[in-house]
Amino acid sequence: MTGLIETSAALIDWQKLSYGTAVSALLIVVLLTELLLYVRHARVRAQQRKDLPPGPWPWPIVGNLPAVANGNLQQLVAKFGPLMSLRLGSMPCVVVSTAEAVKELVRANDERLSDRPETLSFRIITDYKTIATAPSPGKLWHKLRSFSAKELLSSKRVASYEGTRRDELSNMMHVLLEASDKGEALNVKQWLFKTVANSMTRMLVNKRIYHGNETNSYKEEVKEEFNRWLQDRKRYALAHLISDFVPWLRFFSETVQGWRPRLEAFVDRQTVLGVKLLELEKHRERGVEKEADSSYVPDFVDVMLKTPITDGEVLEEEFLIKQAMEFFAAGTETSSTAIEWGLAELVAHPELIKRAREEIDAVVGSDRLVQESDIPQLPFLQAVVKETFRVHSFSPLSIPRISTAPAEAFGYKIPSGTRIVFNLHAIHRDPAVYENPDKFDPDRFLLRHLDVNHLAAFDSFELIPFGVGRRMCPGFNLGNTVVHFILANLIHSYEWSVPPGGKLDMTEAMITFALCLKNPLTLVPKHRDGFPAF
Template sequence: MASAHSHTRRWWSQEAHGIRVSGEGTIATLLISSLVIYVTVVYQRRKKLPPGPWPWPVVGNLAVLAGLPHRNLQNLAAKYGGLMYLQLGQVPCLVVSTAAAAKELFRTHDVIFSYRPKRLDHEIISGKSYKSLTSAPYGPYWRQIRRICNTELFSPAIHASHVSVRSEEIHSMMKVLLAESRTEKAIDLKSWLTGVTANNMTRMLINKRFFGTGVSDQQEKKDFEEIFDHIFAAAGTFFISDFIPKLRFVEMLQGKIAKLTAFRKFLHSVIGKIFEVEKHRQRALERGNDPIYVPDFVDVLLNTPLDNGERLTDREIISILSSMIGAGTDTTATTVVWAMSELMVNPKIRKQAQEELDAVVGDSRLVEESDIPNLPFLRTIVKETFRLHAPVPLSLPRCSEQPCEVAGSQFPANTRLILNVFAIHRDPIVYENPDSFQPSRFVDHPEVDHMSGKDFYGLIPFGAGRRMCPGYHLGNVMVSLMLAHLLHSFDWRLPAGVTEENLDMSETYKLVGLRKKPLFLIAKPRSPAYLY
């Protein structure tokens, strides 16, 4: 009997082993078959598409969006070309990385790719309204808001009327800088510049300064800086549910949705305090048709009906104002910080710029806006800074509204378009030594001008096509003016222990290409006109 039981156990053991081997073989066969099918399908599909890296199952090429995505994409473009295809989860994507590819695409497909993909951060922060100038879909609403901004903020007449505002705000903060320079302490240049650009924008929008220079204003300044740090950080964050919608629970588990929701409340609280939309509405009712009152931009938004006869809601107005002040504040300040960073490691170029300023402006007055056209070398420094350190190295993503054909390949609707401005500005076909800071390259080629409006795509710091930044002229003037004042009125040196050779020039990405470490400099007055 024992022998029979032993025999039975051996039989069951052999059978179980055979089942396991058979099961493992079946699983292996299924995996291999699935892999072969996947590779075959992807290979057949990609034969009809522009070149690009091989996608992983499910996630595709999403890994390239981590870290410094503009550099990751530039490295891939060096292998695959100026027009590259990526599979971002479930989303097809075209990446433009050379001037020639940008020119070809925008000449023929600008309208098709003028739409915005829906993003988690836009959805939560805007309350699903998508009504800011940056996030609104291309169409009647967007065209009306763009027209209002062009007419009421960025027209030549309005720009000229704000000359005194720009001058007053720069001079006001220069006094602060002068006082701080007497202590010989290192100054956080970015913080100082943000005060200039923020006050300039609030005066343009609501005819009043938001930041003062007293201790009581520090919390407001801190809140303001925190808002746009969060906005740009969110805009530069990779949200996996934007590319694989079924994985939104991942963002919930990571707490991203809760953080965005909390930030939306904070944003509306601070921006509401700045712009006081409801107070504007009440004041309009109280004053009636007062012919003396000059309306500000909030009044314009409240009183301008859309083409369908409806008025903008408070939420829509806050979204528009937030995008305006964000685009005109942090990006401009960051560009000047990069310009000063490059000039600190290139003292000969800095000295040449100061010599030009001394020759044109002299030492009996401060720089004026009318001086800028007479400062050609300063303008080359501004161009080279915009080239090497474009405010937004990857332009805000676009998407196609309908199927289209690009470079002989068919793409479905909602194909994303990424314009890699960082890579385009380093296109070796356009620029020699593209990674070097060489303003002289624009002395030799003055026709390369991001402000000319000509059909040139080698220098596009404000984007390209219909959705390029509407305030590009203001941005260029503010960068030029602030940089000219800093160089004309002060000499600069690095803090103890920091040299031209070891100044950290590394970057971080939060939609805007920021310095990884703040730039601290010590100022010494050099212009007698400023010693009062």
């Protein structure tokens, strides 16, 4: 290809062109060269496709990107089946769309399919040295994964923060009581986000970000920086850049479109904010002071500062900040969005919220808030949460993986270097598994699908809201606990209604990479007489 470009480029007098015209001319040369190569190797590609899962024929250069970008993925899945081959630009991809296909692929090939594809945003924001992005298999990833499973996000560690989560919920329920007393409508989405964010910042750094006082929260300018950072993180971390799919357009994405300086500027802002949020020196000093205090519960940063991870050393400060900020981003909007959807579905189905409330009242009574220890005794609530995860996946498609070695499934061969995407929207609505899959019906998890365990990495492939296999989200236990705990207390202590003259709008919309309610859930809370308000 290089020789063809040089031959074509030799016909242009580059010295007479402006910078912009030169770039355009170079792109045209490269495009024409790509087209020539596409035609030349068409027969070879046709032979290679015989062993691949079926899929639409790709266009030159862009592959199947136009069809995916136009929202036609689910129609393609219906046509080509549970394993479908795509070419996204020059990158081969396999989309997995049924529970049986997930089972077939993961059980035999998971270790080969647990790496992440390289992208410009991951490279700059994380340097591939965080739990979500470190290469797998690989020494760093295994060390980080072991650290998160045994130390940071273990069941014991998550349980140790129960009092913290209870304090933060109680703190934010004062806002509900005020709205109830005034009979005012509440932006439930915003309230949930702040509640979950407070729980995360308390667990991470033992300070709350919203509705605190001077001794236990941040200054107003830090809150504003935090809000801006979260919005920018969503926009940048999973940005779909053309160069991630067509590598020879890297210069175009990085320089012409300006993505590299924008991402680098974001990382600089993130580091500055991380220093303010984490207060590492204060943590080090406090760690020394609290060593002899057996009652002290160390926060996440305390644990990261004292636990050796690689070669007997703790994380370097740069990567400790990156990892902590990754936890901030991953643990807030995912949980708050799931609770918003769950409450919206219950309000839309009055008979379901009545059943859930009656179950909670029977177990908890009326003289205290719901505790996390009550959750195992609330099977209908658990079914509601599972059904919420099923019907309203946070993202319709999983974060892509990439194969590090050839794999096989259903007789098809998947080459090394293929991106693997789990189509959660289709998997969770698989008609071979779920009767009336588009209906919100928690009873399905009390009857036919009673044994489904969405927290198991290698079982229950029909419900995988936290992912599957080795690359499953390490915070699954914490996220699942937060969703149950907050939703249960909202049902128990308050009744919810649509504002007068309004209606419940369940319209979905993709906001950045998340599938949310198009319009934030807005309801009127009414405190139940005789029940705890906070």
